[in-house]
Amino acid sequence: MSASTNTPGTTGTPAAANTSTTDQRLANWVGGRWVDAAATDFAPVHNASTGQRIAAAPLSTAADLDKAVQAAAAAHRGWRDTPAPERAQIMFRLKQLLEAHFDELARLVTLENGKTLSEARGDVRRGIEVVDFACGIAHLLKGESLPQVAEHIDGQTTREPLGVCAGITPFNFPAMVPMWMFPLAIACGNCFVLKPSEKVPLTANRLAELVAEAGLPAGVLNVVHGGRAVVDAICDHPGIAAISFVGSTRVARHVYTRGCAAGKRVQAAGGAKNVMLVMPDAEPESTCRAVMGAAYGCAGQRCMAGSMVMGVGGAAEALNERIARAIDNLKVLPTDRHDDAEMGPVIDGQARDRLFDAIEQGRRQGATLVRDGRENIPREGFFVGPTLLDHVRPEMDIANTELFGPILAMQRPATLDDAIARINAIGYGNGAVIFTASGGAARQFAREVQCGMVGVNVPVPAPMAMFAFSGWNQSFFGDLHVQGTEGVRFYTRQRLTLSRWDDSYVRKHGW
Ligand code: NAD
Secondary structure: OOOOOOOHHHOOOHHHHOOOOOOEEOOEEEOOEEEOOOOOOEEEEEEOOOOEEEEEEEOOOHHHHHHHHHHHHHHHHHHHOOOHHHHHHHHHHHHHHHHHOHHHHHHHHHHHHOOOHHHHHHHHHHHHHHHHHHOOHHHHOOOOEEEEEEOOEEEEEEEEEOOEEEEEOOOOOOOHHHHHHHHHHHHOOOEEEEEOOOOOHHHHHHHHHHHHHOOOOOOOEEEOOOOHHHHHHHHHOOOOOEEEEEOOHHHHHHHHHHHHHOOOEEEEEOOOOEEEEEOOOOOHHHHHHHHHHHHHHHHHOOOOOEEEEEEOOOHHHHHHHHHHHHHHHOOEOOOOOOOOOOEOOOOOHHHHHHHHHHHHHHHHOOOEEEEOOOOOOOOOOOOOOOEEEEOOOOOOHHHHOOOOOOEEEEEOOOOHHHHHHHHHHOOOOOEEEEEOOOHHHHHHHHHHOOOOEEEEOOOOOOOOOOOOOOOOHHHEEOOOOOOHHHHHHHOEEEEEEEEEOOOHHHHHOOO
């Protein structure tokens, strides 16, 4: 067992975050302390800007998970009975600590994920906003009541926590996505087991420390590292009541099916292929800036990334030239030493090779390669440059597959109707965006696109914490989405209590 704050499990102090050549073995956070996993296999964690290994995450086993579930179950009774306003006080303290450690957390995100410092700050900020929301938990948990539903009978609904919940998260938002889940689950009175992506375990470990410092009782939040085996163990474990999953559609479908088959409540958010539609009347300069940010922000590794742009009725020609010029000016740099980098590397060598293949495949299938991300990139690290493929047709792989990298595909539909039909044929359903000066076009678009988050002159319509992150179709499996009041409903179940108190009893005694 590792116990002090300088152990591998606690990597994330500024000193450790600056280390580029260590290969520290991380521990799990179980019952309020670092516990070495029984696992013998480890997954490498890289500094994506250099390609160097910086840590190793244990690929925990079902037995490792069971320890965490037992710790969570043991803590649940006391935590469930802690008054909601007291639970909220811990969220307020957590908020203060996250603000105090804001830059340290952002640098850790940059180190293990590769995104730019400003993107990492956004990652942490969006997570803090969920903590802000969870601070209002006492209000959010209030039920309904109706006195005298029948003679002498009053009715009241309350929202009760589920027990032990688990969260499984992807690599692309090491701070935000875990914080989509555990602050709200915990504020609702549940205990939680977080299984972060094995590619970015450092931020999750640091968050666990800060939550403990905020005063959360031991066992209420646990972190278990690992990959496929521990995910399947989460789906099967009888002590886990609910699973929140965020990741690719393939794994989301698997977790939803397996978790539901084991009788659990599951919300599973998957991948996406989000289209940005540009009408001929869109303001050219701001639209180009917006398209650049949506396509290449976080090196395209966002489930809300705009990975396809459709220029309607001739809008594509001018847009193509503007985007190409903007690409030429984009600063693609190692983010671990350039705070002014505008785009960083992708997560690992496998992702880079897959993206290089996709560029080649797009070219072979007939798209025009306007800018090639295999060229002019830093030599070390996992870099793919901003890529633009024009004249993409709906039947090409690149038009339908989530590539999850800085590759923008451009289509040229003749009309708005044609464009909407193409969008709706893709099958995912996270986001779709229109740039236009016409209210009529915007209204038709917003009513007809089959996806859950629509942007009108807003490039990335990702909701803030008070709204649910409402993917549709192949982008979401389940009923209640993460965040917002849907998140509160997901982590609680409703109880109706009917009470009969007959006051004739009082009168009978002459009181
Ligand atoms: P991923 O699906 O590979 O991994 C997600 C989680 O599942 C990780 O914790 C991983 O360890 C685990 N996992 C991976 N393969 C597994 C398997 N075969 N069986 C069981 N568990 C497995 O996703 P990723 O590459 O880490 O993240 C990128 C994906 O996440 C993209 O598709 C992106 O669109 C999606 N994403 C979606 C949202 C959303 O809100 N819809 C948000 C962020 C990311």
